[in-house]
Amino acid sequence: MNGRGLDRDGTIAREGALDRVPTVFVPVVDAARTHIAETFDSVRLHSAYLYGSIPRGTATPGVSDLDLQLALHDEPAEADRADAKAIEAALDHAFPQIDGVGILLTSTHVLLSDTERYDAGFFIACLCTPLLGPDLAEQLPRYCPTPLLARETNGDLALVLPRWRTKAAEATTDADRRTLSRLVARRIVRTGFTLIMPRWGGWTSDLGKSAELFGRYYAERAEQMCIAASIGRAPSLNPAVLAMLIDDLGTWLAAEYTAVHGEKDPRP
Known part of the structure; x- marks a missing residue:
C-alpha cells in the first residue's frame, strides 16, 4: 500500500487488519467475536466485520468506539436489532477502553446489490476487516478513487x-x-x-x-x-x-x- 492508500494496481487497499488492532483493544475484539458467535447462529449470520480506528490501529483507549458490521442472510428483524443492542450494551459495560459500541445490521442481498455496489459494497470491501465467516469482499470488485x-x-x-x-x-x-x-x-x-x-x-x-x-x-x-x-x-x-x-x-x-x-x- 502506498502513501495514498492504494495498492500497486491503483485500486484502494483494504485499510484495516486484525494484526493492526492495538494490544489494549484485543480483548474487546475477542469478546465481540465471542458475543456475536454465541448470539447469532449460522442461520441468521453470514459474516461479521470490524471497521473504524480499532482495526486501522489508530484507536485511543477511553476515547475510541468499537464499530461492527453484521451481514445477515435475511433482512434484519426486530429480534436481530434487539440482540445487537444487547451485545452493544454488554461490551460497552465490560470494557472501559472503548467509548461506545455500534453494530450495523445489513442483509447480504443489500451489501452485494448493484444499487449498493459503490456504497455499502465499497464499505465492506475496503473499509471493513473480516471477523467471522466468509468474506463478502471476494464477491465485490476492486475500487478506484473516482x-x-x-x-x-x-x-x-x-x-x-x-x-x-x-x-x-x-x-x-x-x-x-x-x-x-x-x-x-x-x-x-x-x-x-x-x-x-x-x-x-x-x-x-x-x-x-x-x-x-x-x-x-x-x-x-x-x-x-x-x-x-x-x-x-x-x-x-x-x-x-x-x-x-x-x-x-x-x-x-x-x-x-x-x-x-x-x-x-x-x-x-
Whole structure:
C-alpha cells in the first residue's frame, strides 16, 4: 500500500487488519467475536466485520468506539436489532477502553446489490476487516478513487441535513449532544474528503488527514473542517459548534458536492 492508500494496481487497499488492532483493544475484539458467535447462529449470520480506528490501529483507549458490521442472510428483524443492542450494551459495560459500541445490521442481498455496489459494497470491501465467516469482499470488485465512488458514498448530504437539524432541536441531554456532534462531525469530514478524493487520487479514513487534504483545495473552509475533525474525535456540547457544522459548513458542502459530483442515486 502506498502513501495514498492504494495498492500497486491503483485500486484502494483494504485499510484495516486484525494484526493492526492495538494490544489494549484485543480483548474487546475477542469478546465481540465471542458475543456475536454465541448470539447469532449460522442461520441468521453470514459474516461479521470490524471497521473504524480499532482495526486501522489508530484507536485511543477511553476515547475510541468499537464499530461492527453484521451481514445477515435475511433482512434484519426486530429480534436481530434487539440482540445487537444487547451485545452493544454488554461490551460497552465490560470494557472501559472503548467509548461506545455500534453494530450495523445489513442483509447480504443489500451489501452485494448493484444499487449498493459503490456504497455499502465499497464499505465492506475496503473499509471493513473480516471477523467471522466468509468474506463478502471476494464477491465485490476492486475500487478506484473516482467521481462515481465519491457520488455514491456521500452524495446525499443534502438529504441528511434536515434530520440532523431535527435531532439537534430534540437533543436534551449531554449524552445526546455528544453522540450527535460526533456523528455529524465525522460525516462532514468524510464528505469533505470524498469531495476532493478524485483530484487527490487516493483514500484515507483518518479524520485529521482528511481535513488537511480538504484544506489544500478549499482553503477558505479549512479551519472549519479542522474543527469538524477535532469534534469527530472529542465530541462537543456547544450548540454553536453543532450549528456551524450543520447550518454553515454542512449546507455549503452539500451544495458544492452536488455541483461537483452530482446526487447519489435514490435508494428504496
